[in-house]
Amino acid sequence: MKLYSGIDLHSTNSYLAIIDTKGKRIFKEKLPNDMATIVQRLDLYSGSLQGVVVESTYNWYWLVDGLMAEGYAVHLANPSAMQKYKGLKHADDQSDAFWLAEMLRLNILPEGYVYPKEVRPIRDLLRKRSHLVALRSSLLISLQNIITRNCGLKMKTNDIKRLREDRVHPLLAYNEDLALAGRVSKESIDFLTRQIHSIERFVERKLELREDYKTLLTVPGVGQILGLTIMLETGPIQRFEKVGNYASYCRAVSSKWTSNDKTKGKGNKKNGNKYLSWAFSEAAEFARRFDDKARAYYNRKLKKSNFMVAHAALAHKLARAAYYVMRDQVIFVSDKTFT
Numbered sequence: 001m002k003l004y005s006g007i008d009l010h011s012t013n014s015y016l017a018i019i020d021t022k023g024k025r026i027f028k029e030k031l032p033n034d035m036a037t038i039v040q041r042l043d044l045y046s047g048s049l050q051g052v053v054v055e056s057t058y059n060w061y062w063l064v065d066g067l068m069a070e071g072y073a074v075h076l077a078n079p080s081a082m083q084k085y086k087g088l089k090h091a092d093d094q095s096d097a098f099w100l101a102e103m104l105r106l107n108i109l110p111e112g113y114v115y116p117k118e119v120r121p122i123r124d125l126l127r128k129r130s131h132l133v134a135l136r137s138s139l140l141i142s143l144q145n146i147i148t149r150n151c152g153l154k155m156k157t158n159d160i161k162r163l164r165e166d167r168v169h170p171l172l173a174y175n176e177d178l179a180l181a182g183r184v185s186k187e188s189i190d191f192l193t194r195q196i197h198s199i200e201r202f203v204e205r206k207l208e209l210r211e212d213y214k215t216l217l218t219v220p221g222v223g224q225i226l227g228l229t230i231m232l233e234t235g236p237i238q239r240f241e242k243v244g245n246y247a248s249y250c251r252a253v254s255s256k257w258t259s260n261d262k263t264k265g266k267g268n269k270k271n272g273n274k275y276l277s278w279a280f281s282e283a284a285e286f287a288r289r290f291d292d293k294a295r296a297y298y299n300r301k302l303k304k305s306n307f308m309v310a311h312a313a314l315a316h317k318l319a320r321a322a323y324y325v326m327r328d329q330v331i332f333v334s335d336k337t338f339t
Contacts (some may be wrong), residue, residue, distance in 0.1 A: 002020070002050050003021075003026060003049050004018070004049070004050055004102075004105045005018045005049055005101055006053045006098060006102070007052060007063070008097040009033075009055055009060060011033075013032055014031050014032075014033055014038065015029075015030050015093040015096070016028070016030075016038065016041055016042070017101050018101065019102060019105060021105065023102060025098060027044075028097070033063075035062070035066040039067070039070050042067075042072065051072075051074070052075070053075045053076075054075070054100075055077045056078060056079055061117075064076060068114075074114070075104060076113070076114050077111065077112065080271040113235060122203065122207055126229050126232060128199065129203075132195055132199070135192055139192070143182065144160070146178065147171055147182075155167070161189065161190075163190055163194070166186060169183065169186070209224070212329055215326070215329055215331050215332070216230060218325065218332040219283065220291035220334070221291065222286075222318075223286075229275065229276075230276065233275045237323065237326040237327045240323065246319065246323040247319050247320050248271075248272060249272045249273055250273060251271075251273070251274065252312070252319040253316065280316075280318050280322070281311070283318050284314040284315040288311070288314060293338045294314060298310050320337075
């Protein structure tokens with residue numbers, strides 16, 4: 001008899017459900033998040049289990065890795081692509097767990113990619129870098145606003161980020177309140193800058209772009225760190241059948257629904273990889289500054305819309321180009337991209 005299992009995973013507990021080939025409920029139990037306990041229950045049916053479904057929540061690593069180490073066929077469910085029966089009046093952990101098992105039984109389970117365990121830590125370290133960069137950016141904008149409001153000028157970002165020279169204090173020294181705000185902001189920005197540099201040095205010593213990803217460095221705006229980020233977040237490029245699938249995964253496509261040229265709602269903007277979205281957004285900003293053809297493309301879009309739309313269009317172009325660069329292992333060609 002073939003059996004199918006679903007696990008509704010939470011922060012402190014999991015609900016385990018098992019069904020047979022006809023959908024009959026064989027087993028159900030709420031369990032603590034303890035690998036030995038969960039494996040002990042599954043082992044009761046191990047000879048018949050065709051697979052175990054775990055939803056891709058924020059804390060799936062330990063459970064999926066542990067079950068795979070025990071020899072179970074684990075499926076990582078993609079929550080953004082799953083749909084429930086809309087007529088349900090009641091839903092709880094039990095129904096969620098059985099629904100995961102049911103989708104596996106019916107062969108309609110939308111699956112996510114289980115990223116290799118050995119590479120995940122370095123990828124997560126680069127994710128921490130992007131988090132620190134975002135924090136630093138918020139502090140930079142806040143400090144720039146303080147200076148603009150009180151001094152009537154806009155200080156360049158690179159001038160604020162200088163580690164060996166404090167150009168902020170002389171502007172705000174005339175007032176002790178503003179001086180303290182400036183000092184606290186500058187020290188926080190400098191601290192984050194040093195931590196970001198520390199991560200970058202560590203990653204560059206430990207990891208290199210693989211041969212099939214080295215052509216990423218020919219894409220405007222993509223340097224070593226962004227190249228490594230894109231490589232690690234993308235994984236095998238072959239898992240994306242078409243360029244549109246990859247651009248969607250990078251959150252570089254519109255989520256608007258239209259019918260007869262009328263807006264009928266919006267899709268899930270968060271469907272995809274937020275770190276790839278961030279990476280190509282960063283690449284678009286660097287490309288706009290330092291690549292003539294990218295800047296010309298951006299300016300053409302800017303004339304027709306606004307800076308946000310123009311920036312998104314450039315990021316979309318770079319994401320699509322990166323797909324072909326990685327898939328075909330070719331160098332970036334501006335004339336084919338910015339037409």
